[in-house]
Amino acid sequence: MTPGKKNFLNYSYYPGCSLHASGREYDISTQALFKALNLGLKEVPDWFCCGATPAHNVDELLSLSLCAKNLSLADQVEGDLAVACAACFSRLKTTQHHLKEDDTKRQQVETAIAGPASLGKPVKHILEILARDFGLARLEESVKKPLLGLKVAAYYGCLLTRPPEVPELDDCEDPSIMEDILRALGAEPVKWSHRMECCGANFTLSRPGVVLKLSNAILKSAQEAGADCIMVACPLCHGNLDIRQESINKYGTPEGSLMGNIFGSDYIPGSEDGPRREMPIFYVTQLAALAMGVPTDKLGLESVIVDPRPLLNEKDLL
Amino acid sequence: MNAKAEKIRVASIDPSYYQAVTDAIRTEAVKLLSEEAVVAVVGYLPGRRIGTAVPGLVTTPEQAQQLIFSPACVNNLSLYLTKAKKGVLKKGKVAIIAKGCDLRALAGLMGESQVKKEDIYTIGIACAGVFGANSDRKGGLTEASIARKCRECTVHQPEGVDLLVGTLPELPQLTALEAQELARLEALTPEERWAYWKEQFSKCIRCLACRQVCPFCYCEQCLCDKNRPQALESSPRPAGNTAWHIVRAMHLAGRCGGCAECERVCPMDIPLNLLNRRMAMELKELYDYEASMVPQEKGPLTRYQEDDDQSFIK
């Protein structure tokens, strides 16, 4: 990029904890993508954890205050607030929504954070920025290396669009924003059933059996729909779908109907000849950056569990 | 504060801005009249005294050369379309000069079927502000001489006009005196407010200049001129005056465009626009209604919603 060239749009940026830890690839690829698209991205100074996903189950005031404080920090940086993590996005939006609706809560929160709750700044998920602010048409124009032939299962997870009144990202139960982006990138979104199902993120530590089962259902559905890979827009989804494949392959999960109380069937030892899952999981920013011609060593492709490079090689995309 | 700082910046860029607007108005008016696109242009002509301008209706390209725009162009000309010059509209299309605040009145008149959009050609002015009543006009537009309404104007830039003239100079931030005064009155006790208005209204001599300059007071028979039954005492006594100003504010509620002409022309300096502002605030808060520069089908008091506020009703 030419130095001094004016950015097309400028954003403040709340990466969230995951993007600085397990989801580093998401952070790296987001930065790279924004740079490639000539979008400014400036990290909010001194941001801290938004409290997702446990805080709101424990203490509502705490969860709201954490986000409110982060939102007021974000006010120091110009531009709408870009958020990559679906959980952070959900919490920040929820906080704005609750505090706008409820004056009492707002006052409590303002006491807690010792300052005014700033509710005016638009919080935007990366998907929204790509599809709406930047625009699908412009995105399509910017593609340098279309992801031709890549069949992708777009996975939304639970938080991106729900509950209907909060994120205002897309249709709550039947969104299309990820598929729209994929088409703009030249990839082929597959039609599949489990794009809105839960991956079990909340149970990652407490009941891994549940996670295995749910994640497996998602992977299986994508595989059956003919997808080469899955695209996500959340570090937690990514974690579950990517990391768990090994365990699924090792231990397996019972096939068939999910009828029955899944919460009761915790850890189920599998067999060696269980189903194999070998499905690369991409962040939306990785795929987009790839299509924009960002050098592949700047996408964090090497640090994920299921190595996507063979697939990309096969499709001649590296 | 030194004298220089007191002069607001519009004063310093004064001549070229006003000259540019004047030129643009003349060019357009001459063009419209010579092409016979309109039968008349309602605009401003220079007055005899320094810092004055008078409304004028010009019908020839030669007369159009006299049109001006200056901070003395205080009048809301839209009243001429409903009242004094109503007849002109029947002869053909009329062009009218409108500041943002005047435009809201025009839009209101369209919403009330008094003026048809297709019958007029609106020349909107990007207006930096005009003189206040009784202000010293010798030194151009200054913070001291600018009208109170202009200090908190939100419609410097007209919208939806046929032609927009003028480029808005950089405008200084001025304290919202009227809003402050409104807040001060709101903070008083009812007794204190009553005393305030009683003093104001008792000055009234019922010259009815407020009514006559109001673009919305176009009734053929004003309620205050009616005597069977007599809803309002017609004699200029404090009781009748109070009733008159209350009723007028009520009749304007949801219609007033905020040009504050009533206040400007009051020879007794009664702050009539405070009443209109207060009503506008209430209607904004209750029904999210604001006077706009584009016509609206119904005003806030001619429509309703089933879930309107009724916290005041037992």
Added chain:
Amino acid sequence: MSRIGVFVCHCGENISRTVDVERVAKEAGDIPGVAFSCDYKYMCSDPGQNLLKKAVADNNLDGVLVAACSPRMHEKTFRKAASAAGLNPYLCEMGNIREHCSWVHEDREEATAKASDIVKLMVERVKKGKSLAPITVPVTKKALVIGGGIAGIQAALDIADAGHQVVMVEREPSIGGHMAQLSETFPTLDCSQCIMTPKMVDVANHPNITLYTFAEIEKVEGYIGNFQVTVRKKARSVDESKCTGCGVCMTKCPKKKIPNEFDQGHGMRTAIYVPFPQAVPNTPVIDRQNCTMFQSGKCGVCQKVCGPGAVDFEQQDTLIVEPVGAIVVATGFKLYSIERQPEDSPIQGYGEFGYGTIPDIIDGMTFERLASASGPTGGKILRPSDGKEPKQVVFIQCVGSRAREKGISYCSKVCCMYTAKHTMLYHHKVHDGQAYVFYMDARTPGKGYDEFWRRAVEEEEAVYIRGMVSRMYQRGDKIVVMGSDTLVGVQVEIEADLVVMATAVQAQDGADLLAQKLGISYDKYNFYSEAHAKLKPVECATAGIYLAGACQGPKDIPDTVSQASAAAAKVMTLFAKDQLERDPVVAKVNEKYCVGCLACKKVCPYGAVEEREIRDRQGNLVKVVASVNPGVCGGCGTCQATCPSKSVELDGYTDEQIMAMIEAL
């Protein structure tokens, strides 16, 4: 100076116990303008009324005030008496000194003072009163029925049987509506067409009914008793007067693969067609969009084979103006199409259900056609994708209904019952099949309804799962239905062969546009609003327009038929007199002072205010003023309170009367 008579009633002791009636009468006598005053034991008795009549005659009174009970009680009585005495009835008023005074106050002094005040106020009112003559409106004894479904048919037949002319307008090529599509009806499981078609034929044959099918309402003008309705009769391309209904054209038409709307797109029809064999009229219509002749100018087979020469490719839309006195709106409903809705729609779709992409997910009406003996499968339950008999069928209730988050919060009322019916029909036809029903609640009020539903559950082996479905997707040739069973607290997944969704009942497309033409109000779902939810469930706020059937809200057949007959009864009541007499308490415009701001028009709940042009003798437009149609005005007076210059005035409650009363406080 007025000459008013004041009559103070004792009402036995009801008033005189706490009010000194003699004193009230005496004080009334001192009021300027009162020429006569007295008190009497029972003013409403015959001697009391005679006293009033005599006093009017003897004292040449020009106004009467009876201070007695509530006017709601006896105003009519005394106005009649005043009228008999030669006084205009509207110059007789009542002062309520019983309900509003003697019964609610115990202190004799206070009550008497108040009674005197009431008399004083009301005397002022009488002084400023005006003689009013009842408004008479001529009535055209011909009714328009919009819609030829069961509601319209019932209303039309009732009105026509009473001897009045009826014009029926139906948008589709045949009358019959949705009921003609149904297979069997709950709770008796009798064949819908068997009970419907005879009524359709009755309409066609009734001497008093003029039927316009394939026609729409273009314009409605006028008011109660005097509507002018313009009907657009769309070009049928077949001359109805010549067509014999032999059907040769249809057998010969080369375009045979057009999905038939009547069968919900699951059967096929030709380009020249009747929607179904029992259609009324049995005159085909050419579907110009699909006709080769119209699209490419080459074909014309139907014209060649038509013996009577009825096929007319040149036919144009015709406009027919019908004067009518009353209108019955019976435009019915449509089923919610749950595919994703446009962005700006307040109704959110159910994309997650895969409807429209998975062929074996169908709606209730399609199931009706599948189950119907005259349907595309001849009454066999075969699924659309491969024509196989489904062995596991999932029925989902409340799709769209009662789903606030999706934009519709109301209950569609008929789905619980018809889903129960569907499970039975299915079980009768596929004995080894299993029906599952996802439901929120089973709502079965109605005669024999709950028994019917229990039969479905207990005898016909339908499995009812209380809970909603979250997602459906195709897996192989099965549809995986994911949902929850909230009673057991588990998530369930059923592999179904066919899914039938009871989608919400919605107002017809264009219901809002028709309402605007008619000047009637509608709710946010475009269902038409009745004048009063309890007491005027059939009337519209606009006088002379009545509602029947599901256009007002979801309804089953018995309710629809009842309402249609009720609407017909209302029309007949209206037609019982040659002239409609209306209370003269209506608004009048003072055209001299009206400036035509039309604020009155904006607030009028009845749409009674129109614009009127005033022209001079040369025909030049002087001004436009408001004008109140007395036939339509309801008399609320909102216009007058809104008018800044009081250029519109409500008779009977004039500003002069009210101000005089306030002055007398």
Added chain:
Amino acid sequence: MSLLITETNLRSLVDALVKGATLVVGPKHSGSVVLYQPLAAGSDLTLDELPRRSAKELYFPVCEDILTFKRENGKLEVRDIDRSRFPETVLIGAPPCDAGSPSILDAVFSWDYNDEFFLERRRKSTIVGIACTKGDDACFCTAVGLAPDAKAGSDLFLTPLLGGSFRCEPVTEKGQALIDKHAGLFSEGAAGEPVAFADQSTGKLDLPKIKEWLNGHFEDPLWESIADICVGCAACAFICPACHCFDINDEGNPDNGTRRKHWDACGFSKFTNHASGHNPRDIQNKRYRNRIMHKFKYYDDKFGKTLCTGCGRCIRACPVGIDIAEILDTINKKAQQG
């Protein structure tokens, strides 16, 4: 040697008069405006601004009761106002354009009917005029025959001097009596230099010529062009020292009410509206013509006086900037041209 009064003593004069139960009326601040109002003390008197309303209302109030009526026992009882009890009044601090108007109006109020409301007040009042130093570009008193130091109408005339005191000149006996009664407040001394008069932009008008022109131009395109922008309010007439049209109406109800007299103006569309609905002055230009004609022709025809003191109030107050001085100038020019 002249008779002088210091400003302090002028205020003391007011105090003394008030103590003596005299109604003293003079310019006084009321919020942002200065109006002629009853003074409670000398300190109320303000001499640095021309009052918004003229002094005519002292004699011809905005609104006054003229009788009351009540129907009792079927009989209508009418009660008149006892004018003999009107108070003694001193009008103080009126510049020539205000001080001069009551004497112009005497003619009309004592013509075919003696308006005792006006005349009784006139009899009981003394006018202390003061020379004008505050004129602006709306003033034109010199054009209509007055002057900033004209004594016409005043009983006692004050001239502000540099240094703060006033030269006092009794004009009438009433004025002399006022001096005599409060002799202690006045002193003899050498009059210093008077404060300069304000310049007036309008030159002298030839009033007889103007009248002559008006005589022949009842119908003239001029009226149309003048009234072109008039909005029909009464601001000009109500603040005018000379306009004296009034309306009488009954308020209350036929059985109990008050008859009131209050200002009327030729600007109003209801002015001279007949009960039939016909109005001989049915359009604004006829009404505006009446304003000019009345001031410069009719009144002169009848009473030999011009009904204008050139105070310029109507020019300042007109909502649309109609400028009577400019109009007169136009007529003057037309008249000169013949």
Added chain:
Amino acid sequence: MHAEKLQHDFEPKIVAFVCTWCTYAGADLAGTSRMQYPANVRVLKFPCTGRIDPVFILRAFQKGADGVLVSGCHPGDCHYMAGNFHARRRFAAFRALLGFVGVDLERLQFSWVSAAEGGKWVEVVTELTEKVRAMGPMKEFKALEDEEQWSGALNTPELREAFESIT
């Protein structure tokens, strides 16, 4: 139950503007149910609250009312469908205006009383009467009625006396 009759120094004049279909009928019901309430209220009947012009309220205060009650059908119950909806907005605006010019809004009560709410009518009337009684007379408008422009005023004691003694 016969509450002991209390003597008050001041009996306020309460004016009620009511619609004929709901509140007037509700007041009738209070009567037929023999409920008791203060006799201070004078009822003016209108077809609908939609007919009630704010000028009437103003006029009532000017003509000596110490309290004004405006009452009609509950929203949705209007005999004329929408009259009370329009009235509601009009009164909300008018109330704000009166408050702004300094009228104590405690003297102006709006209520919805249906034909079935005889009890509510009694409650509303009693409450307003007692409230206004405690507040004392509505002096503002009455005082205004007696005032004149200074020039038309008979403002010295002698003149006032003279006026009173006019024959």
